[in-house]
Amino acid sequence: MSLKTFKGGVHPYDGKELSKDKETTKLLPEGDLYFPVSQHIGAPAKPIVQKGDTVLAGQMIAEAGGFVSSPIFSSVSGTVKGIEKCRTSVGDMVDAIVIENDGNYTEAAFDEVEDVTKLSKEEIVEKIKNAGVVGMGGAGFPTHVKLSPKEPDKIEYIIANCAECEPYLTSDYRRMMEEPEKLVAGMKIILQLFDNAKGCFGVEDNKPDAIAKLTELVKDEPRMEVVPLMTKYPQGGERQLIKAVTDREINAKMLPADAGCIVDNVETIVAIYHAVKLGRPLTDRIFTVTGDAVSDPRNFRIKIGTSFSQLLEAAGGLKNPAEKLIAGGPMMGFALFDTNIPTTKTTSALLCMTVDEASKYEETACINCGRCVEACPESLIPSRLADFSQQKRMEEFEKWYGLECIECGSCSFGCPARRPLAQAIKTMKKDALAAKRKK
Amino acid sequence: MDNILHVTSAPHVREKTDTQRIMLYVIISLLPASIFGIYNFGWRALVMIIISIGSCVLSEFCYEKLLHKKITIKDLSAVVTGLLLALNVPHTLPFWMVALGGVFAIIVVKMLFGGLGQNFMNPALGARCFLVISFTGAMTSFTYDGVTGATPLALLKNGESVDVMSMLIGRTGGTIGETSAIALLLGAIILILLGVIDLRIPGTYIITFAIFTLLFGGHGFDLNFLVAEIVGGGLLLGAFFMATDYVTSPITPLGKIIFGIILGVLTGIFRFFGPSAEGVSYAIIFSNLLVPLIEKWTVPRAFGIVKEKKEKKEKGGEKA
Numbered sequence: 001m002s003l004k005t006f007k008g009g010v011h012p013y014d015g016k017e018l019s020k021d022k023e024t025t026k027l028l029p030e031g032d033l034y035f036p037v038s039q040h041i042g043a044p045a046k047p048i049v050q051k052g053d054t055v056l057a058g059q060m061i062a063e064a065g066g067f068v069s070s071p072i073f074s075s076v077s078g079t080v081k082g083i084e085k086c087r088t089s090v091g092d093m094v095d096a097i098v099i100e101n102d103g104n105y106t107e108a109a110f111d112e113v114e115d116v117t118k119l120s121k122e123e124i125v126e127k128i129k130n131a132g133v134v135g136m137g138g139a140g141f142p143t144h145v146k147l148s149p150k151e152p153d154k155i156e157y158i159i160a161n162c163a164e165c166e167p168y169l170t171s172d173y174r175r176m177m178e179e180p181e182k183l184v185a186g187m188k189i190i191l192q193l194f195d196n197a198k199g200c201f202g203v204e205d206n207k208p209d210a211i212a213k214l215t216e217l218v219k220d221e222p223r224m225e226v227v228p229l230m231t232k233y234p235q236g237g238e239r240q241l242i243k244a245v246t247d248r249e250i251n252a253k254m255l256p257a258d259a260g261c262i263v264d265n266v267e268t269i270v271a272i273y274h275a276v277k278l279g280r281p282l283t284d285r286i287f288t289v290t291g292d293a294v295s296d297p298r299n300f301r302i303k304i305g306t307s308f309s310q311l312l313e314a315a316g317g318l319k320n321p322a323e324k325l326i327a328g329g330p331m332m333g334f335a336l337f338d339t340n341i342p343t344t345k346t347t348s349a350l351l352c353m354t355v356d357e358a359s360k361y362e363e364t365a366c367i368n369c370g371r372c373v374e375a376c377p378e379s380l381i382p383s384r385l386a387d388f389s390q391q392k393r394m395e396e397f398e399k400w401y402g403l404e405c406i407e408c409g410s411c412s413f414g415c416p417a418r419r420p421l422a423q424a425i426k427t428m429k430k431d432a433l434a435a436k437r438k439k
Numbered sequence: 440m441d442n443i444l445h446v447t448s449a450p451h452v453r454e455k456t457d458t459q460r461i462m463l464y465v466i467i468s469l470l471p472a473s474i475f476g477i478y479n480f481g482w483r484a485l486v487m488i489i490i491s492i493g494s495c496v497l498s499e500f501c502y503e504k505l506l507h508k509k510i511t512i513k514d515l516s517a518v519v520t521g522l523l524l525a526l527n528v529p530h531t532l533p534f535w536m537v538a539l540g541g542v543f544a545i546i547v548v549k550m551l552f553g554g555l556g557q558n559f560m561n562p563a564l565g566a567r568c569f570l571v572i573s574f575t576g577a578m579t580s581f582t583y584d585g586v587t588g589a590t591p592l593a594l595l596k597n598g599e600s601v602d603v604m605s606m607l608i609g610r611t612g613g614t615i616g617e618t619s620a621i622a623l624l625l626g627a628i629i630l631i632l633l634g635v636i637d638l639r640i641p642g643t644y645i646i647t648f649a650i651f652t653l654l655f656g657g658h659g660f661d662l663n664f665l666v667a668e669i670v671g672g673g674l675l676l677g678a679f680f681m682a683t684d685y686v687t688s689p690i691t692p693l694g695k696i697i698f699g700i701i702l703g704v705l706t707g708i709f710r711f712f713g714p715s716a717e718g719v720s721y722a723i724i725f726s727n728l729l730v731p732l733i734e735k736w737t738v739p740r741a742f743g744i745v746k747e748k749k750e751k752k753e754k755g756g757e758k759a
Contacts, residue, residue: 251743365556401741409450
């Protein structure tokens with residue numbers, strides 16, 4: 001039997017056994033919390049609180065700065081200390097609202113809905129929008145925008161991205177094991193928006209227990225289906241997932257909706273459930289602290305805004321000195337030079353590596369072996385694109401489909417000459433997109 | 440945090456295989472043919488291999504030392520070139536000639552064009568052709584069991600019959616590494632299993648050549664002749680170990696197939712319509728020159744691009 005998948009991809013060591021069987025534990029934040037106003041793609045949120053204001057947990061502290069934007073909520077009760085610049089996990093300095101945590105976690109009032117099926121489509125989208133739900137897999141695209149396609153009748157598939165193909169990460173897996181009902185309930189809410197759609201849970205086959213759990217839960221749901229997928233990186237890439245589940249292909253210029261699909265990550269769908277059914281805004285998520293340098297790798301239910309350093313401490317700190325700390329997974333995560341940064345809606349893991357082999361390798365000459373070509377899930381020729389990038393040949397770069405790159409890093413991963421292919425391609429892609437915007 | 444953290448761009452993990460390991464795999468896969476060559480032709484074959492490898496590695500070392508470049512001999516690519524060159528010459532060749540060939544392969548074909556990854560022609564084959572042109576007599580006289588005689592392919596060309604079984608085993612005259620089809624195929628299987636090569640180039644090469652032989656070989660559907668043509672001469676050695684040289688073959692998947700077809704046709708033309716019974720070396724180095732062009736024509740469509748065009752047409756149609 002051949003499992004559903006896409007062409008290309010790589011098989012990195014997945015490291016999930018470190019934390020996959022560790023049940024999530026609740027972690028309450030300490031000290032001041034920083035809430036960057038930009039935790040999503042689109043316009044930054046606009047702060048609506050002032051220094052000295054008292055806020056409740058779940059209270060909005062910054063409103064959406066436009067349609068493609070999302071509000072920010074405080075995850076604790078306390079006093080606003082002001083707005084300061086703060087470093088985020090991707091390295092940018094951004095404005096952040098600082099809140100002094102009073103340690104009481106007094107919550108704002110949330111209106112729970114008795115019967116979700118009685119809500120209109122507009123009400124559902126409105127609730128999702130007002131709860132600040134964004135794509136929590138990393139991209140941070142505002143979910144209400146995704147759920148408002150031009151032609152809702154043409155949406156045939158709602159795909160729950162349960163692949164979690166990035167090595168080491170186990171937050172989605174824990175959610176599927178501990179609260180699969182919420183995931184299914186969230187999917188039900190989304191299906192209410194799209195009359196012609198089917199809900200598909202795409203799960204990699206290295207999580208057989210999650211597949212079994214979900215299959216059991218959806219057996220009486222005629223509009224839902226669990227789709228086991230081959231375990232291969234980047235199976236959870238949006239375009240790769242759509243290909244595997246529906247056999248449809250989209251390119252960089254298209255939206256999933258162009259192929260009749262909407263893709264949402266596990267945490268996002270659970271956040272949709274919280275927002276619509278319980279009326280709760282997005283203030284917490286599951287977060288994995290893992291890696292061979294961590295004393296006690298585990299999964300936490302965190303209040304968004306908790307600092308990386310506190311999470312590391314809660315996992316017993318480092319047992320070995322680490323050479324590299326990464327926000328996210330090893331394939332697409334961001335290397336950190338400091339843990340004094342806040343978690344946001346989109347940060348899912350802290351990975352601590354004792355030895356950083358990757359940055360010690362010496363780059364040698366390309367031998368044209370074609371391993372990058374075989375690995376590329378987008379059928380590109382990464383070695384040539386990297387050459388074009390180094391030679392600043394933007395025209396050829398675009399002609400050889402450089403802008404289709406999804407930045408998954410599979411090419412660099414497999415390169416025997418240790419070339420930083422993905423890095424070079426990302427650089428030129430950024431320049432090329434910037435040049436396009438100028439025009 | 441008292442230690443200094445590394446900050447680099449993703450991905451933060453890499454696969455273990457590096458260039459050196461790939462070259463090592465190629466060397467391992469050439470061992471069956473090398474060992475059989477030594478067994479078949481005696482000590483001279485062993486010395487030939489050692490001198491050829493020594494000449495290649497030393498040439499690379501001296502060139503880089505003299506020009507104050509980074510010494511790259513530990514990537515083992517010069518060892519592969521030296522070994523391939525030795526397998527491509529008769530065991531009776533004067534040793535100084537193979538040494539000269541090694542210098543030519545590394546200095547002229549490889550280093551002058553920028554070193555590993557930049558040469559447009561397979562160094563070992565470039566050197567072999569250089570030796571054939573310079574020392575035709577020494578390069579084309581083959582002695583087997585003390586008797587100088589024609590190779591099986593030359594016999595076939597003259598319309599004589601050959602013993603296919605001894606060609607499979609390799610008990611015939613020829614260059615050091617080309618005679619034993621079984622040893623070469625064993626090496627090819629190792630290469631494929633280790634993931635160094637796939638069948639795109641050698642497969643299309645051999646199939647195309649087989650079809651060409653059936654059509655234009657002049658023997659119709661003569662299975663004995665067909666098999667002898669495939670296992671004879673340098674075809675297997677060339678198809679699996681030299682046409683697949685990464686640097687001098689196309690990187691695009693479709694390009695590899697076109698490359699294999701061109702190789703098959705050219706080898707057929709050279710063998711059946713040329714003056715020599717051999718044709719593999721020239722077919723490969725000539726096709727090497729076409730690689731940039733083949734790649735340019737065969738840039739694969741990126742994922743999802745085809746559908747977009749179709750959809751545009753559909754949408755256009757709706758509007759009209």
